[in-house]
Amino acid sequence: xxxxxxQHILRLIHSGGAQSRTDLAKQLGISKAAIxxxxxxxxxxxxxxxxxxxxxxxxxxxxxxxxxxxxxxxIGVSLLDDAVGLLLVDINGIAYxxxxxxxxxxxxxxxxxxxxxIPLLIAAAQITAEQVMSVGLALSGVVDSAxxxxxxxxxxxxxxxxxxxxxxxxxxxxHQLALPVYLENDAKSLxxxxxxxxxxxxxxxxxxxxxxxxxxxxxxxxxxxxRGAHGGAGEIAHTTVEPNNLPCxxxxxxxxxxxxxxxxxxxxxxxxxxxxxxxxxxETLAASGDSAAVRILHRxxxxxxxxxxxxxxxxxPQLILxxxxxxxxxxxxATIVKQSMAANVLPSMVGKxxxxxxxxxxxxxxxxxxxxxxxHYLYQ
Numbered sequence: 069x070x071x072x073x074x075q076h077i078l079r080l081i082h083s084g085g086a087q088s089r090t091d092l093a094k095q096l097g098i099s100k101a102a103i104x105x106x107x108x109x110x111x112x113x114x115x116x117x118x119x120x121x122x123x124x125x126x127x128x129x130x131x132x133x134x135x136x137x138x139x140x141x142x143i144g145v146s147l148l149d150d151a152v153g154l155l156l157v158d159i160n161g162i163a164y165x166x167x168x169x170x171x172x173x174x175x176x177x178x179x180x181x182x183x184x185x186i187p188l189l190i191a192a193a194q195i196t197a198e199q200v201m202s203v204g205l206a207l208s209g210v211v212d213s214a215x216x217x218x219x220x221x222x223x224x225x226x227x228x229x230x231x232x233x234x235x236x237x238x239x240x241x242x243h244q245l246a247l248p249v250y251l252e253n254d255a256k257s258l259x260x261x262x263x264x265x266x267x268x269x270x271x272x273x274x275x276x277x278x279x280x281x282x283x284x285x286x287x288x289x290x291x292x293x294x295r296g297a298h299g300g301a302g303e304i305a306h307t308t309v310e311p312n313n314l315p316c317x318x319x320x321x322x323x324x325x326x327x328x329x330x331x332x333x334x335x336x337x338x339x340x341x342x343x344x345x346x347x348x349x350x351e352t353l354a355a356s357g358d359s360a361a362v363r364i365l366h367r368x369x370x371x372x373x374x375x376x377x378x379x380x381x382x383x384x385p386q387l388i389l390x391x392x393x394x395x396x397x398x399x400x401x402a403t404i405v406k407q408s409m410a411a412n413v414l415p416s417m418v419g420k421x422x423x424x425x426x427x428x429x430x431x432x433x434x435x436x437x438x439x440x441x442x443x444h445y446l447y448q
Contacts, residue, residue: 144438373408
């Protein structure tokens with residue numbers, strides 16, 4: 069385990085890039101002499117690396133400290149698709165190996181399958197087990213604030229499953245791997261990934277929305293992931309946008325998920341007898357003047373825009389990221405969302421929150437899960 073001061077040093081370098089000892093001492097509010105010992109220990113362990121740099125091109129180059137590639141590794145495990153995705157990345161987010169195994173709703177069988185594939189992942193990357201620091205798990209569902217217990221997952225049909233402890237115990241017992249395992253909700257995992265490595269790296273207050281068969285969201289406030297009192301903060305999918313309307317899988321009616329999710333949009337297209345397998349197909353029909361396609365996209369866009377306007381009024385984020393599959397947030401749908409947002413916030417707040425699309429990349433979910441492990445290592 070890292071000492072608190074060591075963790076702070078690594079965090080400053082990870083977020084701000086190469087740093088001199090003088091830079092670090094100033095940011096920590098300590099003397100250059102006081103920083104020597106923790107830096108020396110990190111250098112001895114290979115966690116930090118010294119590099120010469122000369123930014124001005126004049127005078128002697130200064131020695132700066134960086135986080136070396138291919139030294140410390142983290143494993144991300146995604147439980148979001150038909151198959152479990154396992155990805156090994158280093159502390160700088162660079163991927164080295166990928167494996168897949170079957171997804172099972174039975175927690176014991178799932179742990180056995182994941183546990184059997186983690187040594188394969190380590191072997192494929194040609195590293196030692198001692199170089200792996202921890203494991204992150206990402207799933208669709210509500211996770212407790214400690215990142216250990218799945219309180220509820222409709223997708224996996226789980227209630228109060230201690231999956232993190234189960235996997236950690238299995239790895240220790242069967243493979244002699246003493247690895248902490250951290251569990252996180254899918255949208256929160258992706259928000260962590262974007263904050264640590266992506267579009268929100270330099271943003272302290274932002275919201276991330278995931279547009280898929282369901283809608284997810286996560287919030288960073290003052291640079292910290294906001295979980296709420298019970299781990300359920302950010303569940304905008306089940307905010308009511310059309311009271312007493314369509315039933316939702318959560319048991320309520322008129323939830324945002326029943327109107328604006330990709331699944332809901334597809335179902336509305338089927339009811340209207342439109343040949344639309346995805347949002348992009350509806351966009352094409354709407355662009356050609358199909359009134360039913362226009363109506364569906366207006367309804368979905370207005371509802372999502374209203375939900376985002378409420379988030380802006382409550383949290384006032386600097387940035388909203390809309391994560392989606394190819395063609396999932398464009399054209400008329402995206403325009404209506406932004407118009408609805410503007411129409412439902414105070415005039416003084418219109419246009420102040422930037423909205424950026426974020427395309428789901430290959431292996432984005434296991435990478436997000438690995439970022440959860442990195443986030444705990446550096447920031448928690």
